[in-house]
Amino acid sequence: MTQVNTPLLVTKGLTKRFGGLVxxxxxxxxxxxxxxxxxxxxxxxxxxxxxxxxxxxxxxxSGTVTLEGQQAQGLQTQEIVRRGVGIKTQTPSLFDGLSVHENISLSALRSQSRAQAADTLEEMLSMFQITHLVRREVGQLAHGQRQLVELAIVLAAKPKLVLLDEPAAGMTGDDRVRLTQILRDLARRTTFIVVEHDMQFIGDIATNVTVFNRGRVFAEGSFAEIMARSDVQEIYLGKEVDVAA
Structure with a gap:
């Protein structure tokens, strides 16, 4: 995979306090x-x-967040999205009473013409292999299917950067394998930041890994480099490695 070492997102000294808790x-x-x-x-x-x-x-x-060199800390979520950032939270955010077709099309139409949005819809249906669900109401879908549809909605807006919070949570079998392949393919043209607990899934997708502990960055590197560190294994990952294996 070819990477261009141009900073897309940079945080410096980023700190968040809740009263006396850092x-x-x-x-x-x-x-x-x-x-x-x-x-x-x-x-x-x-x-x-x-x-x-x-x-x-x-x-x-305190601290700063920059997106493509422009300050972004303190912006509202919708303003961040308008800057080309796609956001998928852990809990699927979907219009349950609308069809898969309608959900994805509404996302595409925010920034594309009707013709472009129609092409994007077909692209997303094919990419996520959900064409058979296109007329189904999202509220009727299984959890794994809902996760895939929500990611399709996020990507239909053609973001430069996608932030994913535990995208594999609750997925099993074919849906998880499909998600892994989709993220690998998309990373050729889209940048991702993924918060995840599933170490096997991380090993399948990650080009870079950052380990957090006690609110600070503890280690950074490739997945292989991180997993080779005894301090990360013993202190910060511990049983999570065994559970995910």
Whole structure:
């Protein structure tokens, strides 16, 4: 996979406090174009808080976030999306009373003509292998199918950067394999930041891994480099490795 080392997202000194609790502390992170960058660490390490600062759900207490060199910290979620960022939270956010066709088309139409949106719909249906679901109401779908449809909705907007919070959660079998292949294929032209607990899934997709602990960045590197470190294995991943294996 060819990567272009152009910073797409950079955080410097990013900190979030809740009263006397420091949830994330002086986080410096650079994500370049073409990366599939996974954020891992034990529960309470600060991953979710960091993700919410990136997505506009939380306003950082201090520090900066830049997207393609432009300041982004403190922006509302919709403003971040308008800058070309796709966001998928852990809980699927879908219009349950509408069909798969309608959900994906509405996303595409926000930035594309009707003809372009129609082409995007067909592209998403084919990519996610969900053409057979196109007329189904989203509220009638199984959990794994809903996860795939929501990712299709996010990608239908043609984002430059996609932020995913536990995209494999609750997936089994074919849906998980399909998601892995889709992310690998898309990473050739789209940049991803993924918060995930499933170590096997991370090993299948990650080009870069950042380990969080106690609100700070503890380690960074490739998946192989991270897994080779005894301090990461013993202190920060521990039983998660065994559970996911």
């Amino acid at each position: 949830a994330i502390d002086d986080v410096n992170l650079t994500v370049s174009q073409g990366q599939l960058h996974c954020l891992i660490g034990p529960n309470g390490a600060g991953k979710s808080t960091f993700f919410k600062c990136l997505t506009g759900q939380f306003k950082p207490s």
